[in-house]
Amino acid sequence: MRWVSQAAIILGFSLAGELLRLLVPLPVPASVYGLVLLLGALHFGFLKLQSVEETGEFLVSILPLLFVPAAAGLLRSWGVLRSMWPAALLAVLVLTPLVMGITGQVAQLLMKKGGREDGDG
């Protein structure tokens, strides 16, 4: 029953995220509200890590698989991308690694002042 109770708690937070989104209608998906709620519940001790850990980590570990159906939808995207394919291609192939490089470099620069020496790895 452990999996059932963990699944129920996780789905409960998904549902709470959907409710919160109705109350605070920012252009942010319900799952992000749910993430913040779950993080808050764990951090402030309303929920023990063990009561969601196994099922939650299982779901996180299959994340790439969960994208397969949505990504297969690219099958039908040629029509909408045709008019702008050079820009789309450059944006994906050049900007993606460039944004990684800039984000990572700036983060590393700021970490040196922040205190990574006692980092917990």
Place this chain on the structure above:
Amino acid sequence: MGEFLSGAPAFGLVLSLAAYLLGDFARKRLKWAWLNPLLLAVLLVIAVLLLTGLPYERYIESAGLLSFLLGPATVCLAIPLYKRMRLLRRNWKAVLGGTLAGVLSSLLGVFALARLLHLNAVEYASLLPKSVTTAIGIGIAAENGGLPAVSAALIILTGIFGNLCAGLACKLFRVREPLARGLAIGTASHAIGTARAFEMGEVEGAMSGLAIVVSGLLTVVLAPLFAGMI
């Protein structure tokens, strides 16, 4: 054959799982390190759909469980993040600064491309949210005069390529700290990239998950400023 398959409710799930396992097998057993299970799975699914003539709508309907679980799985990104809370609190400046730099460079890069290649306002607004997670990105596109369907395709392409090039990009730009790597991958290529970050390590994965949220929110705020520029 197509007739039978399109009526079989488990077809989409079996196809997705088998394609993903095959992708995983190809990388681990054949040692094709460059090969990414998600990319191969997507290509296989597309090939099967084209060969059998099965409509995509039928496939997506019968694989609906996987798409549904994306929501709860995103919620669960809170778990690795919670485990690394101390690291996050000690480095919050690096988290905010790095992510902000990444979001700004992504928006500026799209602006430069739009100018260079003469994109119209609709194409430009659809390209702006390319680095953020799908559900946030299509909302941003709609709010700024872009087309959500175009954004969704660009976001998924960005994620798949980010997933593919993360290791090489980190090496090339000398991003060595696990925290910085995670932020970089999540900011540039959202949840699909995050899947790759988790393969690098737990800190990378946790920080990549965090970057999805932070960069998504920053883009919600900053994209309208950029949308007005063309």
